[in-house]
Amino acid sequence: MVRLVLFFGLFVPLLTACSSGKTALHQGNFDLAVKKASHRLNQPRGLFKRGYETAPQVLKEAFRHAYNQHQTVIRRLSSAAPTDPNQPATFRWETVFEEYVHLQTLTDNARRGFVRQCPACAEWLAAYPASYVDRQNEVRELAAADRYQAAEQAFAYREENRLAAKEAYQHYQKALNWVPNYRQARAQSEAVLPFAILRIVVDPLHPTREISTRENRKLQQLIFQRVERNPKPSPFVLLYLPTEQAGDGFPIHQAVQMQVTGYLPFAENTFSSSTTIYSNQAYKVGEKKINDSTKVDIMEKVSGTLTTHRLEIRAGLDLRMWAVDTQTGNVLWEEPLGENRHWVTEWETFSGDDRALNGNLLKRADPFPPSRWQLYDSMRDELADDVARRLRSKYARE
Structure with a gap:
């Protein structure tokens, strides 16, 4: 039985490895079919030669279909009319570049298939390009030009529209990704970046009746320390503390404000509940006479009352945080934050026959x-961390 299991354990992977890609070909997944057929040809024929004989034909047919498929997409996009400046850019050359990457991978996979086992495959493959590096480099220039053009269009609105400035910066950077040092992309991206930044001032905490002025200042100090210590939420966001020179000549867009709205200092509650418990075995609790002469033991389970006491201590500290548009005074968003502590301890008392405890302590x-x-300090410190984390997550996508 063990040998049979081992046989099937080896047989199933063998069948899987011997796939010629025929199924992928019939399903229209031509790139995968080429990869599988190539892989099969680079394996030993195997015990059953499964897929080995059909792999060359699958490789040839799948390659032809895949090549034509990618070239059709390339021709369609290459011959398309330029994007209307009033319409969103399509960046078609980036898709064309991806198609050339697929073609290079397709060709490399096909060539690996006849290195050792299919010399005849070289004859038909010779009719196709062996490398697409030159075409990729040409398309890189076109893709960079597309991005640069979109960046220049957005650049014109940098002073009046922060999001347009951000868009321009991102397009310049993508142009540089396609072609390093493309035209003036680096200088232009540096020039437009200050206009793309969302500038936010974190105001001092509002006064509150919930905690003392001294504790309010301490919480404020901790919040500012955490905000300063945390990384920037985004490359396009700057958070200014009251101690910093805000703006550097650029407008402040938002002000984040906070106030402690609730404090439960120390709520203590005690609960208790009792239950009667019994021993697991019977003990002698007395004697009785039978027939006025014979004494017998009275055996019963002993009992007692077990009382469970529970002490709960609760505390809470709540804060409201919101952001104001500095131009309109409108509240842009508002979120409550809070920290709670719940401490519990239990103990037991017992009255009755100790044997009812059955040896339990x-x-x-x-x-x-x-x-x-201790509870307050713990909540205060964690609340300061909560504020810093929330600011970071709130502005991470700006």
């Missing part, structure tokens, strides 16, 4: 409950 209370200030 009573629970003991935690002798070190948190103080009011």
Whole structure:
């Protein structure tokens, strides 16, 4: 039985590895069919020669279909009319470049298929290009030109529209990705970047009746430290603290404001519940006479009352955070933040026959409950971290 299992364990991977790509060919997945057929030809014939005889034909047919498929897309996009300046750019040359990458991969896969086992494949493959590097380089220039043109159009609106400036910067950068040092893309991207940045001031905490002025200042100090320590939410966002020179001559777009809205300092509650428990075995609890002469033991399970006590301590600290548009005064977004603490300890007391405990020990209370200030410090520190994290996540996509 063990040998049979081992045989099938080896047989199934063998069949899988011997696929000639015929199924992928029939499904119209021509690139995959070429890859599978090539892989099969580079393997030993195997015990059953499964797929080996059909692999050359699959390779040839799948390659022809895949090549024509990619070339059709390339011709269609290359001959398309330039994008209307009033319409969103399509960046067609980037898709053309991807098609040439697919063609290069297709050709490389096909050539690997006849290195050792299919010399005849070289005859028909010789009619196709062996390398598309030159075409890729040509298309890179065209793709960079598309991006540069889109960047220049957006650049014109940089002073009045921050998002247009951001769009221009991104297009310049993509042009540089296609062709390093393309025209004036680097200088233009540096020039437009300051206009693309969203500038936000984090204001001091508003006064509150929930905590003292001293604690409010301490919380504010911790929040500012966390914000300063955290990375920028985005390359296009700058957060300014009250101690910093804000704007550098550029307008401030938003002001983030905060206020402590609730504080539950130390709510303590104690609960208890009792239950009667019994011993697992019977014990002698007395004697009785039978027929006025014979004494017998009275055997019963002993019992007692087990009382479970529970002490709960709760605390909470809540803060409201919102952002204001500095031009209109409108609230752009608002979010509540809060930290809560819940500390619990339990202990047991018992009255009755100790044998009812069946050897179990009573629970003991935690002798070190948190103080009011321990809970507050923990919540305050975590709340400062919450604010910094929320600001980072809120503006991460700007």
